Amino acid sequence: MRYTTFGKTGWNVSVIGMGCWAIGGNMWGPTDDADSIAAIQASLDAGVNLLDTADAYGIGHSEELIARALEGGRRENVLIATKFGNWARNQGHPLSFTSKHHITLCCDASLYRLRTDVIDLYQCHIGSPDDPELFLDALDELVQAGKIRAYGISTNRLESVQAFNARGTCSVVQLDYSILNRRPEADLLPYCRDNNIGTLIRGPLAMGKLTGKMTPETTFPENDTRRRWTENDGRTAFLRDLDRVEQLRFLATKDRTMAQAALAFVLAHPAATVAIPGAKNPDQARANAAAADNPLSDAELAQIARVCCPPPAPHGSGA
Numbered sequence: 001m002r003y004t005t006f007g008k009t010g011w012n013v014s015v016i017g018m019g020c021w022a023i024g025g026n027m028w029g030p031t032d033d034a035d036s037i038a039a040i041q042a043s044l045d046a047g048v049n050l051l052d053t054a055d056a057y058g059i060g061h062s063e064e065l066i067a068r069a070l071e072g073g074r075r076e077n078v079l080i081a082t083k084f085g086n087w088a089r090n091q092g093h094p095l096s097f098t099s100k101h102h103i104t105l106c107c108d109a110s111l112y113r114l115r116t117d118v119i120d121l122y123q124c125h126i127g128s129p130d131d132p133e134l135f136l137d138a139l140d141e142l143v144q145a146g147k148i149r150a151y152g153i154s155t156n157r158l159e160s161v162q163a164f165n166a167r168g169t170c171s172v173v174q175l176d177y178s179i180l181n182r183r184p185e186a187d188l189l190p191y192c193r194d195n196n197i198g199t200l201i202r203g204p205l206a207m208g209k210l211t212g213k214m215t216p217e218t219t220f221p222e223n224d225t226r227r228r229w230t231e232n233d234g235r236t237a238f239l240r241d242l243d244r245v246e247q248l249r250f251l252a253t254k255d256r257t258m259a260q261a262a263l264a265f266v267l268a269h270p271a272a273t274v275a276i277p278g279a280k281n282p283d284q285a286r287a288n289a290a291a292a293d294n295p296l297s298d299a300e301l302a303q304i305a306r307v308c309c310p311p312p313a314p315h316g317s318g319a
Contacts, residue, residue, distance in 0.1 A: 001014050001015070001016065001046065001047025001048065001289060001292050001293070002014070002015045002292045002293065003015065003049075004273060004274075006079075006171075006172070006198040006273055006274070007171055007172060007192075007196050007197050007198025007199075007273060008171050008196045008197065008198070009121075009149070009150050009171050009172070009198060011079060011120075012049075013049060013050050013079060013198075013273065013274055014047055014048050014049045014050060014274065014289075014292070015267055015273070015274055015275065015292050016047075016048055016263065016267075016274070016275055016276075016277070016288055016289050016291060016292045017048055017049075017050035017051065017052055017081075017200065017274045017275070017276040018039070018040060018043040018048055018050070018051050018052070018276060018277070018278070018279060018285065018288070019052050019202060019276035019277055019278040019279075020040070020051055020052060020053040020057060020062045020065070020066060020278070021053070021054070021057045021062065021278055022278040022279075022280055023036035023039065023040075023057075023058070023061075023062055023065055023278070023280060024053075024056075024057030024058025024059075024061050024062035025058045025061055025062075026057075026058045026059065026061070026090075026223060027057075027090075027223065027224065027225040028224055028225065028226075028278070028280075029220065029221040029223060029224040030221065031280055032280075033065060035280060035281045035282075036065050036069075036280065037065055037068055037069045038281065038282045039279040039280060039281050039282050039284065039285040040065070040066060040069035040070075040285070041069055041074075041282075042279075042282035042283075042285040042286050043279065043285040043286075043288070043289060044069075044074060044077075044078065046285065046286050046289035046290070047289060047292075048285075048289055049077060049078055049079055050078070050079040050080075050081060050200075050274055050276070051066055051078060051079070051080055051081065052081040052082075052174070052200055052202075052276045053066055053080075053081070053082045053083070054082055054083035054084070054086065054123075054125055055082065055083065055084055055086070055087045055106060055109065055110050055113075055125075056083070056085075056086035056087055056088075056089065056090070056125065059087070059088065059091075060109070060113050063082060063110055063113040063114050064113050064114075066080065066114060067113060067114050067115040067116070070115075075116060079120040079121065080114060080116065080119055080120050080121070081119075081120060081121035081122075081123060081172075081174075081200065082110050082114065082119055082121075082122065082123070083122075083123040083124070083125035083154055083174075084103060084106035084107065084110065084122065084123075084124065084125055085097065085106075085124055085125035085126035085129075086125045086126070087106060097126065097129070097130075097134075097135075098131075098134075099134075100134060100137055100138035100141070103135065103138035103139065103142070104138060104141075104142065107119065107122060107142055107147055107148065108147075110122075111147060117146075118146060118147060118148065118149060119147065119148045119149070120148075120149050120150065121148075121149070121150050121151065121152060121171070121172055122139065122142065122148040122150075122151045122152075123151065123152045123153060123154050123172065123174055124139075124151075124152070124153040124154065124155075124164065125154050127153075127154065127155035127156070127157055127160060128155065128157055128159075128160045129153075129160070129163075129164075132160075132163040132164055132166070133166075135164070136164070136166070136167060136169070139151040139169075140167075140169065150171040150172065151169070151170070151171060151172075152164070152170055152171050152172030152173055152174065152197075152198075152200075153170065153173060153174070154173075154174035154175070154200075154202070155173070155174075155175065156175050156176055156183070156184060156188060158187045158188050158191060161173050161188065161191060161192070161197075162191070165195060165197065168195075170195075170197055171197065171198060172197060172198040172199065172200060172273075173188070173192050173197055173198075173199055173200070174199070174200040174201075174202055174276075175188055175189075175199060175200075175201065175202065176201075176202055176203040177189070177201045177202075177203065177204065177266055177269075177272065178201075178203050178204050178205065178206045178210060178262060178265075178266060179206070179210060179248065179262055179265050179266075179304060179308050180206045180209060180210065180241055180244060180245075180308060181203065181206065182308060182309070182310050182311055183311050185269065185310050185311055186310075186311040186312065189269060189271035189272070190271065192271050193270060193271035198273040198274070199271060199272055199273045199274070200273070200274050200276050201266045201272050201273075201274065201275045201276060202276055204262055204263050204265075204266045204275045204276070204277055205259055205262050205263070205277050205278075206241065206262070207225075207226055208226070209241050209242065209245055210245060210248075210258060210259060210262035211257075211258055211259045211262075212245055212248075212249065212252060212257075212258035212259075214242060214245075215242070216239055216242060218230070244307055244308060245258075247307045248261075248304065248307055248308075250300075250303065251296075251300065251304075255294065256291075256294050257287065259277070259287065259288070259291070260287065260288075260290060260291035260294060261291075261296065261300075263275050263277060263288065263291035263292075264291055264294060264295050264296045265296060265301070265304060267291075267292070267295070268295065268296055268301060275291075
């Protein structure tokens with residue numbers, strides 16, 4: 001495992017973390033709690049030291065599983081990143097977040113489920129908050145109270161990140177970035193690098209497309225968020241992405257899977273700090289962690305660019 005500095009936090013963090021959305025059990029098809037806990041522990045055994053979750057993942061279940069996986073003294077060496085803002089949103093009952101107390105209550109609830117005294121990284125899960133100042137006031141108070149160590153936002157909107165960093169206190173941005181989605185290279189990743197903001201790269205495997213295991217005949221269970229890919233207008237984009245994945249088959253070698261190559265791709269960007277692929281079992285967790293030690297060559301990166309072009313630089317950037 002390789003480690004790096006996590007932006008302005010100064011923390012030493014593994015370049016591969018573990019995303020814990022899927023193990024929540026309500027949006028990624030069937031899961032098994034014993035396998036999920038074993039996946040977390042296998043990640044840690046492989047050198048991973050950051051776990052990313054959210055109160056909305058399984059309506060708190062993902063956070064509870066992390067607490068169980070860290071029993072026996074493992075919490076001390078792990079950075080826990082969780083998020084707030086989408087609690088019960090999918091059930092039609094979101095909080096309004098018109099008061100600082102909403103954020104404080106969400107934090108207290110996550111602390112309880114995680115069975116910890118402090119959350120290392122607390123992230124806003126609303127991509128474009130109506131009142132960023134209210135959020136910043138609440139988060140600054142949580143830092144002062146010792147309930148969180150640092151905070152950030154999960155979004156792909158540059159203007160939201162700029163608003164969240166108005167005080168220079170946004171430590172981390174979580175963003176969707178992969179071979180199939182290179183748009184952040186145009187503005188968001190450069191902004192984070194220029195402002196010493198760490199990044200958590202979600203979707204580095206494009207929600208499974210970049211494993212190379214999906215085909216036009218692939219179907220998803222009813223409780224899988226990816227089911228929309230095979231229905232109505234979503235199917236056109238799904239088939240287009242699968243075609244591009246076929247053109248990327250050269251990335252799979254006897255020493256590296258397609259998924260590991262996809263993780264190596266995001267880590268090749270100088271502003272990408274930690275990739276957070278999900279894992280439902282120990283084998284997936286170990287394979288993800290191993291990607292840190294097998295970087296792509298310049299020739300491979302150039303070949304990827306011919307299949308999935310990087311976005312144009314913003315006008316006037318000089319790039």
